[in-house]
């Protein structure tokens with residue numbers, strides 16, 4: 001069968017395979033081909049392959065006996081993967097247990113299988129989990145060439161935001177001063193630093209900041225990241241007027257922190273403001289809140305109104321990219 005494949009030297013094959021598997025890019029139903037010292041790994045979406053890899057078109061054989069969870073169950077279960085942890089979102093515990101068993105029997109690489117047991121909640125946005133297989137909720141997740149150690153029982157992390165984070169990071173210029181106001185384990189702050197920014201990253205969750213510091217080391221950007229454990233409002237005293245870019249990924253309540261964002265903003269600053277709103281009025285509430293907080297000192301230009309994903313029936317997670325330019 002004809003397919004887009006990532007071509008790498010065989011010695012880099014296993015690391016590449018793992019990296020692509022972590023971002024769900026491998027076509028499970030096709031074989032990986034070894035030929036002339038190279039590995040050809042079939043991928044689902046050539047445009048989503050990280051730039052460091054070469055993509056070629058070629059014929060690859062179908063796998064003879066793929067054993068997917070669907071082969072075991074007779075239906076296609078929905079799940080997502082975070083490193084070695086497979087995450088289910090099932091209301092029925094019996095169905096969740098059947099899917100977990102099928103994942104263990106199948107070709108899905110999983111050390112731990114968990115089911116969502118609550119919504120994200122409280123100030124730290126951590127959810128409860130039912131652990132169905134294994135006992136280790138700590139893992140290392142790979143995303144666009146960065147590694148993130150984290151424990152889903154202690155910190156917030158959503159692999160579904162990978163493309164969105166990448167969209168923001170692609171806007172970063174080397175040498176700029178970035179602020180990640182609600183940083184978690186660093187999935188914005190670390191790639192921003194890799195893109196050449198100096199980043200101040202705050203989080204109120206001590207476990208998240210411990211992982212963020214570990215992840216900064218893992219990804220060789222520790223010198224560019226200043227991690228602050230505590231309320232982001234405490235940063236204003238030290239960093240007033242310094243930010244070239246602010247990331248505000250705390251949907252639902254980011255509006256309560258707009259005064260802090262404006263205080264941190266420099267002469268010219270891009271704000272990435274996340275919000276959750278009804279489908280009929282996705283952008284206006286955030287835009288109005290930003291204008292109310294910033295317009296007395298800044299010209300406010302909304303550069304992008306972007307829908308990130310569906311959040312709940314009729315509700316969307318959106319992002320506004322807003323440029324603040326200080327008035328004379």
Ligand SMILES: C[S@@+](CC[C@H](N)C(=O)[O-])C[C@H]1O[C@@H](n2cnc3c(N)ncnc32)[C@H](O)[C@@H]1O
Pocket residue numbers: 123124125156157158161181182183184185186187188202203204205208230231232233249250251
């Ligand atoms: C939705 S999570 C986003 C984490 C990370 N940016 C990501 O994309 O995975 C929001 C984070 O904000 C943190 N947080 C909540 N209130 C805060 C505050 N007042 N100051 C700093 N961090 C806060 C939470 O602990 C949580 O880790």
